[in-house]
Amino acid sequence: MQSTASPTNLSLITSSFHALSDPIRVKLLELLREQELCVCELCEVLEVSQSKLSFHLKTLKEASLVRARQEGRWVYYSLNLPQFVLLEQYLADYRRFSPILPARPCSD
Structure with missing residues (x-):
């Protein structure tokens, strides 16, 4: 079985986790789960400026x-599902x- 942690994949994995660390970007992904959306629709739903949204979409x-698809x-x-x-x-x-260890009870 090939490891998913090749040097190229590690770079993509690292940048993906960084991208997932911001609440606005997670909200964007949630919106795109349902359908492809244009920037104007995303701005309206998230109530953010296009410049702020462009930064997050770039990330x-x-x-x-x-x-991204220009029309x-x-x-x-839209989501890039292979990633x-x-x-x-x-x-x-x-x-x-x-091994996933069971949670240990807290001792007071």
Whole structure:
């Protein structure tokens, strides 16, 4: 079985986790779970300026979590599902090889 942690994948995994560390970016991903949306729709739903949203979308795009598609003067965004599969496989490697210990009761 090939490890998901090749040097190229490690860079993508690292940038993906960084991208997932911001609440606005997580909200963006949640909105894109349902359908492809244009920037104007995302701005309206999230009630943020286009410049602020562009920064967050750029971060998600650099992490390969979203794809952009130009149609006329609008840019439409959708999830890049293969990147989520890569993250899922990376995390599954830990689950598979590390025993999950039951929670220990707190002692006062």
